[in-house]
Amino acid sequence: MVTNITSFGRSGLSDWLMQRFSAVVLAIYTVFMVAYLLLNPNLDYYAWTALFDQTWMRIFSLLAFISVAAHAWIGLWTVTTDYLKSTFVRVGAQSLIILAIFVYLVWGIQILWGA
């Protein structure tokens, strides 16, 4: 057993499962968005806000935001542990990444419920 304290779930198995689950959510969200934009070529502001006013769309979008956050953290944590060998540089990079993800997540929630 290799000890670690900065990975998403502190367990390779839970990180692996979360990475796959979030990937499926993001794939479905992407397909939905692309299909919606293709089916509504003359999309205007009112139709767009009407879409995001609906509770199911907000739940779906929030699920996608949280999936992006988890997916990005697990993936980038892996990249930092592969390539950044200096502990100081690695922990610094991990701190910046988690800070950016947190900012984007809160910002996304604000946009979703702010309109």
Add this chain to the structure above:
Amino acid sequence: MSNLQVSIYRYNPETDSAPYMQEFQVDTKGRDVMVLDVLHMMKEQDSGLAFRRSCREGVCGSDGMNMNGKNGLACITPLSEVVKGNKLTLRPLPGLPVIRDMVVDMGLFYKQYERIQPYLQNDTPVPAIERLQSPEERDKLDGLYECILCACCSTSCPSFWWNPDKFVGPAGLLQSYRFLADSRDTATSERLTDLEDPFSVFRCRGIMNCVAVCPKGLNPTRAIGKIREMLLADAT
């Protein structure tokens, strides 16, 4: 027919400040010999050339090396399989510290092998005869027990290059699954507990370099997938 151009990695830490590539001209008399034969022809020209070999028939796993960019056993790789444009470049297995020329320090590789406890563990009373298996149970070990620990797979794996102290590597994981899949072994849950961290198994990204280079035609990626399935079944 012109001589084969061989470029080989040389490094003697006692006399060289840095590794370098040395060029050799080898007359194979037009025959499609094995790469190991070419190494012996080179050793006749320069007796200081160091490489490991033993059985010369792909059983002992001593002469794993990088031939024109691909890992394999020199003794069972014919020139026709690797030589492009009459040129052959030989380097030691990538990612492991070089002791001299083609000889690498396999310490980390063996440490990971030792970690997965590659021996049968059974805490039930020893029977008067052998511990029996059904033919179906025995079939599960095919494609696992044949590994000769040549390290061609683990040293072709970028995940093992970056974290050889934490990631078990394809060779170790193939052997780990060989004991996880054995109906006679009773330490399954202890073995799984030791593997569920983010490095030991899960650093595998499934790029299948290990499958592409295995001289015995084994499939470590499949074994790693099976370990993941077992971990998932055990923990959910």
